[in-house]
Amino acid sequence: xxxxxxxxxxxxxxxxxxxxxxxxxxxxxxxxxxxxxxxxxxxxxxxxxxxxxxxxxxxxxxxxxxxxxxxxxxxxxxxxx
Numbered sequence: 001x002x003x004x005x006x007x008x009x010x011x012x013x014x015x016x017x018x019x020x021x022x023x024x025x026x027x028x029x030x031x032x033x034x035x036x037x038x039x040x041x042x043x044x045x046x047x048x049x050x051x052x053x054x055x056x057x058x059x060x061x062x063x064x065x066x067x068x069x070x071x072x073x074x075x076x077x078x079x080x081x
Contacts, residue, residue, distance in 0.1 A: 004028035004062065005055040006035060010047040016055075025062045028054050032065040039067045 001023055005016040022028045032052040039045060039052075050067040 003057045004031075005057075006032055007053040007055060008039075008050065009053050009064075010050045013053065019057070025054070025056065028056075029063045029065070032063055036065045036067045 001021040003019040003021050004025070005019040006028075007016050008014040020028070020031065022031070032054045035052050039050065045067070048068045052065045052067065053061055054063040054065070056062050
C-alpha cells in the first residue's frame with residue numbers, strides 16, 4: 001500500500017499532512033473525484049478554479065481533479081496566432 005496526499009489548490013495549496021493509503025493510484029484518483037464532488041456542493045466555496053491535487057509518497061503529482069470542471073473547461077482562450 002502507498003500513501004497518497006490530497007492537496008487542495010486554489011492559487012496557494014493547502015497541504016494534506018496525513019494522507020490515505022491505497023493499493024495503487026487508481027484508488028487515490030477515484031477518492032479525489034469523490035472529494036471534488038463533495039466540495040462542489042459546499043455553498044461556502046467561491047473559488048471556481050479549486051482543484052484536488054493527488055500527490056504520491058515520493059512527492060510526485062499523480063492526478064489533478066477540478067472541483068468545478070465546467071468552469072475549468074470554459075477558461076480556454078481562443079486567440080489568433
